[in-house]
Amino acid sequence: MSKPFEEYQGTVHFSNQKGIRAECADCHIPKSGKDYLFAKLKASKDIYHEFVSGKIDSDDKFEAHRQEMAETVWKELKATDSATCRSCHSFDAMDIASQSESAQKMHNKAQKDGETCIDCHKGIAHFPPEIKMG
Numbered sequence: 001m002s003k004p005f006e007e008y009q010g011t012v013h014f015s016n017q018k019g020i021r022a023e024c025a026d027c028h029i030p031k032s033g034k035d036y037l038f039a040k041l042k043a044s045k046d047i048y049h050e051f052v053s054g055k056i057d058s059d060d061k062f063e064a065h066r067q068e069m070a071e072t073v074w075k076e077l078k079a080t081d082s083a084t085c086r087s088c089h090s091f092d093a094m095d096i097a098s099q100s101e102s103a104q105k106m107h108n109k110a111q112k113d114g115e116t117c118i119d120c121h122k123g124i125a126h127f128p129p130e131i132k133m134g
Contacts, residue, residue: 003062007126027084027125028073035080067129074118082117089117 005024008014013022029039049055056062056069077085091111096104106120122128 003059004126011125013125022088022125026087030080030083031087035083066127070122070126070129074122077118078116085117085121 008024013027015021029043030036050057054061056065077083091107094107096107099107109115110120
């Protein structure tokens with residue numbers, strides 16, 4: 001998982017003015033319950049594909065599967081109402097009035113419409129897949 005880690009190192013989740021770092025597990029592993037156990041089991045599949053099967057053991061292979069992997073994570077986040085995001089970010093804790101006008105509008109709309117973090121924040125910690133027009 002060196003490529004995703006390199007991408008993450010260039011994000012606000014890795015380095016920011018407050019010195020708060022969200023580690024990989026903070027975003028990718030739910031804190032408790034069956035979702036926690038499922039994530040731990042799924043991690044063994046990821047390790048298998050990188051180190052044993054060779055499915056994603058090079059940059060080219062990783063890029064070939066980036067869309068599939070991203071969609072899997074996005075689907076999981078959507079299904080859990082972005083639970084791992086919300087362990088740090090919640091509407092209740094946000095000072096929406098101090099956000100930019102654009103962020104205020106989007107967060108108020110998201111809260112009203114029952115949207116979740118991943119609905120707008122794809123590509124926040126890793127490069128998103130390239131959109132291929134066809």
